[in-house]
Amino acid sequence: MKTLLTFVVLFAMMATVVMAQNTSKFCDQPGKIVSLSGVVSDRASVLTEGFEGGVMPPTGWALVSGPTPYTWTADNTGTPPEGTWNADCQYDDTYAGHQHEVMKSPAIDLTTGVSATLTFYFMMSEYWGIDPYDNYDLHVAVSIDNGATFADTVWSEIDTDTSTWVSWDWVQASVDLSSYIGNSQVVLAFVYDGYDGAQGGLDDIMVDLSTTTAQAEMEHTIINVFPNPASDVITVEVPENTRYIISDISGKIIYTGLAAQTEKVDVSQYANGIYSVRIVSDENVSVQRFVVSR
Numbered sequence: 001m002k003t004l005l006t007f008v009v010l011f012a013m014m015a016t017v018v019m020a021q022n023t024s025k026f027c028d029q030p031g032k033i034v035s036l037s038g039v040v041s042d043r044a045s046v047l048t049e050g051f052e053g054g055v056m057p058p059t060g061w062a063l064v065s066g067p068t069p070y071t072w073t074a075d076n077t078g079t080p081p082e083g084t085w086n087a088d089c090q091y092d093d094t095y096a097g098h099q100h101e102v103m104k105s106p107a108i109d110l111t112t113g114v115s116a117t118l119t120f121y122f123m124m125s126e127y128w129g130i131d132p133y134d135n136y137d138l139h140v141a142v143s144i145d146n147g148a149t150f151a152d153t154v155w156s157e158i159d160t161d162t163s164t165w166v167s168w169d170w171v172q173a174s175v176d177l178s179s180y181i182g183n184s185q186v187v188l189a190f191v192y193d194g195y196d197g198a199q200g201g202l203d204d205i206m207v208d209l210s211t212t213t214a215q216a217e218m219e220h221t222i223i224n225v226f227p228n229p230a231s232d233v234i235t236v237e238v239p240e241n242t243r244y245i246i247s248d249i250s251g252k253i254i255y256t257g258l259a260a261q262t263e264k265v266d267v268s269q270y271a272n273g274i275y276s277v278r279i280v281s282d283e284n285v286s287v288q289r290f291v292v293s294r
Contacts, residue, residue, distance in 0.1 A: 117176060
């Protein structure tokens with residue numbers, strides 16, 4: 001009986017901890033990094049922002065704040081997917097009004113491209129933003145008149161595979177901007193919107209412009225790396241007879257290989273951290289990040 005009672009008490013304590021983590025409005029316990037497969041980073045990056053300058057808004061960006069004391073800030077207290085800084089927006093615990101916090105990018109010239117892709121990482125509470133509550137959202141809107149109007153909302157957190165992440169994970173998102181090719185004054189708005197929500201974050205915003213058909217075709221090249229995170233061995237899947245490069249977060253080359261299609265790589269001696277697998281062509285680079293964690 002005493003053993004059963006002890007088990008019940010321990011189970012209740014564990015359930016309380018899990019509940020506290022799930023319902024927290026702040027990232028009090030960093031999650032994992034969820035990267036997409038086959039994300040392309042070609043050499044015509046027309047927008048990159050990692051917030052490593054530590055200021056908000058970054059140079060060339062604009063900030064439009066709502067009626068509450070809380071809006072987007074540059075933050076270095078968390079664990080972003082790369083570097084030490086990210087964009088962060090806390091929820092308004094004074095309940096002064098509806099939060100509508102907007103970061104506007106500099107104008108992007110897409111007149112010369114064949115296709116364009118936006119990638120970025122986001123972090124939020126699944127509990128307060130999706131299920132069981134939908135108190136706030138992160139979304140991306142597009143303007144083609146230099147930020148005067150934002151007619152199109154092209155992404156929100158529900159456009160991701162929500163089964164692959166939980167609260168406070170850093171999740172990579174990708175948005176096809178090819179329908180805006182031909183416009184010279186494209187502005188992106190990254191928006192925190194809600195009331196009684198929770199913390200939200202953004203990092204590593206990038207817009208890649210493919211300027212040739214060959215580049216556009218390579219955007220469909222897929223790199224799969226699993227498991228991710230890994231501790232000892234990863235499996236790399238690339239197109240047949242493709243040379244690939246593994247680099248650490250600083251860009252230092254750790255390993256190069258030529259895969260028939262699938263290859264296992266020993267990472268047991270790699271330090272904990274973020275690494276990337278790259279496929280390099282004459283005009284493009286396809287990248288997949290993975291994490292070593294023990």
